[in-house]
Amino acid sequence: MTSDGYERIPRERAVEIAETALRKAGFSTAHRRAMTRNMVEAQAQECHSHGLYRLIACSTVAEAGLVDPVAEPSLRDEGPGVVGIDAHGGNSLLGFDLGAESLAEKVRTTGLAALAIRNCHHFSALWWEVEQLSERGLVALAMTPTHPYVAPFGGTEPLLGTNPIAFSWPRPGGDPYTFDFATSAVARGEVELRARRGESLPEGWAIDAAGAPTTDGKSALSGALLPFGEHKGSAISTMVELLAGPLIGDLLSSQTAEPNSSDEKGILHGELVVAIDPDRFGVSFATAERLFEGIAGQGARLPSVRRREARDRSDRDGLLISSDLLAELRARADMGG
Amino acid sequence: MTSDGYERIPRERAVEIAETALRKAGFSTAHRRAMTRNMVEAQAQECHSHGLYRLIACSTVAEAGLVDPVAEPSLRDEGPGVVGIDAHGGNSLLGFDLGAESLAEKVRTTGLAALAIRNCHHFSALWWEVEQLSERGLVALAMTPTHPYVAPFGGTEPLLGTNPIAFSWPRPGGDPYTFDFATSAVARGEVELRARRGESLPEGWAIDAAGAPTTDGKSALSGALLPFGEHKGSAISTMVELLAGPLIGDLLSSQTAEPNSSDEKGILHGELVVAIDPDRFGVSFATAERLFEGIAGQGARLPSVRRREARDRSDRDGLLISSDLLAELRARADMGG
Numbered sequence: 001m002t003s004d005g006y007e008r009i010p011r012e013r014a015v016e017i018a019e020t021a022l023r024k025a026g027f028s029t030a031h032r033r034a035m036t037r038n039m040v041e042a043q044a045q046e047c048h049s050h051g052l053y054r055l056i057a058c059s060t061v062a063e064a065g066l067v068d069p070v071a072e073p074s075l076r077d078e079g080p081g082v083v084g085i086d087a088h089g090g091n092s093l094l095g096f097d098l099g100a101e102s103l104a105e106k107v108r109t110t111g112l113a114a115l116a117i118r119n120c121h122h123f124s125a126l127w128w129e130v131e132q133l134s135e136r137g138l139v140a141l142a143m144t145p146t147h148p149y150v151a152p153f154g155g156t157e158p159l160l161g162t163n164p165i166a167f168s169w170p171r172p173g174g175d176p177y178t179f180d181f182a183t184s185a186v187a188r189g190e191v192e193l194r195a196r197r198g199e200s201l202p203e204g205w206a207i208d209a210a211g212a213p214t215t216d217g218k219s220a221l222s223g224a225l226l227p228f229g230e231h232k233g234s235a236i237s238t239m240v241e242l243l244a245g246p247l248i249g250d251l252l253s254s255q256t257a258e259p260n261s262s263d264e265k266g267i268l269h270g271e272l273v274v275a276i277d278p279d280r281f282g283v284s285f286a287t288a289e290r291l292f293e294g295i296a297g298q299g300a301r302l303p304s305v306r307r308r309e310a311r312d313r314s315d316r317d318g319l320l321i322s323s324d325l326l327a328e329l330r331a332r333a334d335m336g337g
Numbered sequence: 338m339t340s341d342g343y344e345r346i347p348r349e350r351a352v353e354i355a356e357t358a359l360r361k362a363g364f365s366t367a368h369r370r371a372m373t374r375n376m377v378e379a380q381a382q383e384c385h386s387h388g389l390y391r392l393i394a395c396s397t398v399a400e401a402g403l404v405d406p407v408a409e410p411s412l413r414d415e416g417p418g419v420v421g422i423d424a425h426g427g428n429s430l431l432g433f434d435l436g437a438e439s440l441a442e443k444v445r446t447t448g449l450a451a452l453a454i455r456n457c458h459h460f461s462a463l464w465w466e467v468e469q470l471s472e473r474g475l476v477a478l479a480m481t482p483t484h485p486y487v488a489p490f491g492g493t494e495p496l497l498g499t500n501p502i503a504f505s506w507p508r509p510g511g512d513p514y515t516f517d518f519a520t521s522a523v524a525r526g527e528v529e530l531r532a533r534r535g536e537s538l539p540e541g542w543a544i545d546a547a548g549a550p551t552t553d554g555k556s557a558l559s560g561a562l563l564p565f566g567e568h569k570g571s572a573i574s575t576m577v578e579l580l581a582g583p584l585i586g587d588l589l590s591s592q593t594a595e596p597n598s599s600d601e602k603g604i605l606h607g608e609l610v611v612a613i614d615p616d617r618f619g620v621s622f623a624t625a626e627r628l629f630e631g632i633a634g635q636g637a638r639l640p641s642v643r644r645r646e647a648r649d650r651s652d653r654d655g656l657l658i659s660s661d662l663l664a665e666l667r668a669r670a671d672m673g674g
Contacts, residue, residue: 078617078618079446079447079617080448081418081448081449081450082447082448084619109416110418110447110449110450111415111418111419111450111451112418112419112450112451113418113447113448113449114613116618116619139579139580151635151637152631152635153637154636154637154638155632155635155637159628159635167572167576177575177579181568181569211635229569229570230565230566231640232516232520232566233566235516236573238632239504241628242514242625242628243613245625245628246620246621246622246624247476247613247620248620249618249621251624252624254628255627276580276584278584280415280419281451281453281584281586282415282453283583283586287582287588287592288583290592291578291582291583291589294489294589294591295492295496295575298488298492298493298494298496298548299492299493300490300491300571301491303568303572
């Protein structure tokens with residue numbers, strides 16, 4: 001254990017921890033494989049909120065019957081440019097794996113294609129999916145609603161999800177240009193953390209239950225987060241909600257409940273992934289590189305760079321994990337099951 | 338003339354003004370028709386910056402040889418989901434008109450299709466195009482680079498364009514849900530206006546030529562605008578630049594010059610329009626309406642509502658226009674030609 005409460009573990013140990021926890025929660029071999037790959041890689045890239053920490057929530061929702069841990073996703077060809085996946089109440093990742101090959105085939109023909117995953121539990125970072133498509137040379141976009149945490153700009157009540165959106169552009173010979181962010185001003189977990197520590201929030205993050213601006217974490221949690229970027233971010237969030245919800249015949253964030261609420265709504269919803277074959281559009285990768293050089297060359301940060309640096313450290317030294325989390329996962333593994 | 342320097346004119350008079358100015362600048366009948374329809378409707382919807390005011394700039398760039406006023410766009414079928422338009426150095430609107438029918442046909446088959454307009458002069462508001470697609474029952478997105486006015490978040494120099502993005506969702510029986518905004522914190526015209534009036538800018542809009550934050554309009558114009566929404570808005574702007582530039586084999590904003598600069602680069606670039614056939618995805622329009630009701634019901638504004646109110650006033654009372662602009666356009670019409 002390091003002085004800051006973190007330690008490093010070999011990747012194989014992280015895989016073993018995830019496998020054990022997911023087996024205990026009743027997940028099928030196929031789901032375990034898909035979820036473990038994802039969480040271990042998030043851990044390796046030091047996305048702590050989407051790494052092994054999610055084993056706790058994934059186990060809880062499976063044990064509560066909110067997610068079917070043995071659901072087998074099914075694929076339907078919905079047109080030359082559309083692949084539909086019904087997750088049948090299971091986790092989204094296995095559905096993505098099932099649909100990705102078909103999506104990649106379609107897009108090579110049409111130039112543009114979409115994968116609609118419906119009726120799924122979605123906990124994972126979206127960069128995972130768009131980067132896999134960029135590894136195949138594709139440009140990709142992914143988006144998903146979440147649960148009603150965010151008030152629209154100018155509003156007073158939670159309605160929108162934190163509605164993440166991710167985009168990835170393949171860079172020949174290197175890691176793709178990737179961004180992945182919540183369309184809320186801040187992640188809900190960050191507000192929870194500050195509320196627990198009694199720290200105040202910056203202005204512009206949240207409103208209280210009466211709809212008034214607040215810098216108090218607890219008031220924010222009983223109120224609503226705000227979208228990033230005022231009316232423009234609110235519009236982007238609304239677009240995410242429309243495209244990954246009503247467009248594909250699935251739910252709005254407001255039609256779902258957060259996993260630990262007493263609301264009887266389920267936690268399942270949809271996801272939309274769009275792939276573009278750049279070769280079909282006459283791409284110039286060299287021109288794109290000029291843009292990236294122009295950004296990095298003036299000292300601005302390209303998104304995802306920190307994540308890749310973390311990945312390289314993890315490959316060399318093992319995966320960084322909070323000692324508290326490791327202890328909790330060990331204790332859970334030891335309890336029967 | 339009203340007390341605030343505006344007056345109202347019949348729509349037919351606005352058409353006549355536009356036709357006259359564009360004929361004088363050498364635009365072909367086809368271009369005149371496409372551009373007049375667009376500018377008059379922008380004027381009717383009180384988008385003053387994209388209305389008849391643009392006649393001045395469009396005439397100037399044609400007279401300077403930066404745009405070919407008689408260019409005939411050509412269409413190329415680039416795959417089951419891709420329509421390519423070469424504007425051959427002419428205005429984008431005629432190219433859009435030429436490609437829209439083919440785009441709409443393709444998307445009914447594939448579910449998702451794109452229109453890449455290359456080598457065009459683009460001055461017009463993007464809502465014009467996405468709303469025409471939504472009138473056909475389609476969901477649509479449009480985006481275009483502009484000229485290097487905006488520094489990436491964390492950067493110090495202009496690189497990105499103001500890179501607008503527009504989205505439209507058809508609402509059966511009513512106007513679509515549409516947003517259309519620049520991904521800069523503010524439109525460049527707004528900064529020009531404040532600089533002329535000697536008014537200061539809010540923080541977060543701009544940096545000066547040394548890369549330091551500024552609230553001085555003139556310093557901002559010799560420096561750079563900032564993106565909306567910090568690193569997230571900067572990422573969205575980068576995506577717009579990639580998709581409507583290098584993806585379609587066209588230029589970055591930084592590879593173009595603004596029309597009134599002495600830079601020898603041209604002002605032409607590309608545009609990308611994406612259409613989605615919601616019926617191919619199993620859409621639920623009723624679910625989307627719940628979202629719009631949830632937004633408007635808590636007092637938040639749906640985008641484009643003010644524009645539609647203006648349109649209704651214009652239909653009733655005539656089109657609102659600045660008396661100064663009207664005088665300038667009249668004077669130009671009287672000068673020979």
